Amino acid sequence: MSRIPQPEVHVEGQQSPEGAPVGVVPGAARGVAQGAERGRLRSAAAAFTSLIALAATGLVAGPAVAELSGGPCALPRTTAHHSLGVDSWNSAYPRPVGSMDAVMIFLSFPDSVPLNSPDELAADHFPATSQFFESASYRQFALRPHPQRQWVKMPKSSTAYGIKRDWDSARRSGYLRDAIAAADSTVDFSRYGIVYLVADPDAPGVDADATKVVNLDRPLHADGTDLERVVTVFESHPPDHNVLAHETGHAFDLPDLYHRPTDGKGDWDTYVGDWDVMGSQFGLAPDLFAWHKWKLGWLDQRAVRCVQRSELITLEPVDAARAPGGSLGTRLAVVRTGEDTALAIEARGSTGNDRETCTEGVLLYRVQAETASGGGPVEVVDTHPATEACWDRSVYPPLADAPLGVGETFTMPGTPGERTRVQVADRTRSGAWTIRVTTA
Structure with a gap:
């Protein structure tokens, strides 16, 4: 029998690795009015779908490594507990x-x-x-x-x-x-x-x-x-x-994505709703965000598109199985919005872990690498703020209809010249989503 010393501990959702309390970061920008422009893009859809961009990815193998190849949209890993920076792996955790x-x-x-x-x-x-x-x-x-x-x-x-x-x-x-x-x-x-x-x-x-x-x-x-x-x-x-x-x-170094009310009462699911098991284990679409899969090494740079101007992208649903021949295609589009922040764009469908999802479509969410676990490191963008869905099943109906559908356009709020626009042009027969992402 081994000698068992007295442990010193900290617990997920309560303390950072340094022992400092992890508080809820007030979201000054969370109340900004947002809305989807529901103009149909039929005239552009044919042109969009004729330009399908696919990328391949290989298996990740071997032991955990400290440095990753992330590209210009890879946020830096910070000292925040369970930081969502993806430029390096925290070797304190098994990969x-x-x-x-x-x-x-x-x-x-x-x-x-x-x-x-x-x-x-x-x-x-x-x-x-x-x-x-x-x-x-x-x-x-x-x-x-x-x-x-x-x-x-x-x-x-x-x-x-x-x-x-x-x-x-x-x-x-x-x-x-x-x-x-x-x-x-x-x-x-x-x-x-x-x-x-x-x-x-x-x-x-x-x-x-x-x-x-x-x-x-x-x-x-x-x-x-x-x-x-x-x-x-x-x-x-x-x-x-x-x-x-x-x-x-x-x-595996993934953060809590739920919002814990300060008095223990109130809604816990205002940050991401149903959209990731790290937010709610009861979510209708619990598969991990593509950003999490990037961090864990299941997506490499070939499956991540860094958008710096205006690009036409075909997004494979993040929860769909690998295509025959080993190709994953593009699973994540990223717009870098700051030193430690990014806008992530992915498609969600009713397959795999998301087979019980309430809605399908193109999901937008903000990522903040310097925000600690439990403080809102990911916030899903509600592109339909005036409506909700699946009130009888969803953990947070206001975000259940967050994804954009075919023919919809959404412009991220911000100052002129700093806005990102996402247009959903079409859905292919294989289930992929054709989108146009335009940055200022």
Whole structure:
């Protein structure tokens, strides 16, 4: 059994790596009136569709690297927690390329007898989570789960740890130390890139709202391996939809995209709505933004178009599978708007992880590399501010109809000479979207 030191931790959505609080950045520009010009572009559509621009991309392989080839629209990685800069990779995190083994450990407590078996709880999360990443990565990443078959008994009662969403640091540290020590005799931690600690969902002290990724400022050490982060799972049976995909995204340096109300009450989904699992695990279109896929290495520069004037672009839906022959085509168009900011443009369709989407079309969103996780590093642009959609299913109906459809034009607000205009001319038979992006 390995010696387990006292960990120092910070938790996703609460603290930055430096320990400073992560606050909600007030959005002074978020209330700017926006609208779609619904003029039909039929006369231009034929000309647009005759100029199809396709790009190919290859598999990303090998270990994580510090430097990436991003091009002129690649925002720089900043010191912000989970920065969305894509010019370099943060080597403190494992990069999800190739395959990665993950261990799932099931923890019981002296004050409760589990009502479910480890196999039943493992089935709550797998193979669904592996399938999510297989689809999102265009089969470039395989998450291989290794659920343990027996319960690991914790030394203290579940109520002794004070488990809750905003957890007392000392009790949280004690929980992690006890869990790793209890499992160390049966688990070889050196074999795994991710550790999931799953608590008995029926134990009286388990708060189903407390699931988190815990980053360890001082890593735990077991089996000759430093454990720098652990996914602590406190879910009911069955669990929240896509919750493990969301938490696993944090393990790969992806930020929270939801807006957390300061008083804990109010709407959490005002930044991105349904459009990325890092915003809401209940979203109708939970596939990762193309920007996230660029950051993770699943899209390379051949699949990203940097727009600097006026360009005609054919966008393949970001959630569509790789075409026969290995081509991804263009999945992301980017307009650089500042040193640390960009406008991202991608197409979303009802395939893959987005098969339950409410609407299809061309989605626009702002990216801010210097904004920390939880502060709004991505904001979806509502191109139809006067309407909403799917009020009975969407996590945030005002953004459910955010994408532009065929024949629509949207001009980003800004001073004259600094505006970007996006025109959607056509949709091809294969499902791609033909757009014209014009920058001043």
